[in-house]
Amino acid sequence: MSTDDVRVDVDLDAATAVLHVDDTEAGHIDMHRRHGTANAPDALVVVHTEVDDAYGGRGLAGRLVQAVFDAARAAGLPVVPRCPYARHWLGSHPDYLADVPEHDRRALGLDDPPTEEAS
Helix, strand or coil: CCHHHEEEEEECCCCEEEEEECCEEEEEEEEEEECCCCCCCCEEEEEEEEECHHHCCCCHHHHHHHHHHHHHHHCCCCEEECCHHHHHHHHHCHHHHHHCCHHHHHHHCCCCCCCCCCC
């Protein structure tokens, strides 16, 4: 399989993300939109990441999660990773921690993103 055969379609309005390999659905992310409150902003809540076993071990789940984070970031929408895999993925991609609201980072036990020291 070449990486040219992989596509991730993310629709934030419909809260869907689908992974395609050679035009065949190979995985998806279950997610929903959270409407903001006084303590928590509007956000995209990632609940579950799934890739068909036939496509396992190729890093596709990570590409799927990153596509969701990238789409949400481009739209200015925070992401809440309730999915264990998405939280694990964040451990290798700390530059995306800032996309998780502070309240949710604390609630999920995620480390704070690094801050720049003032000179």
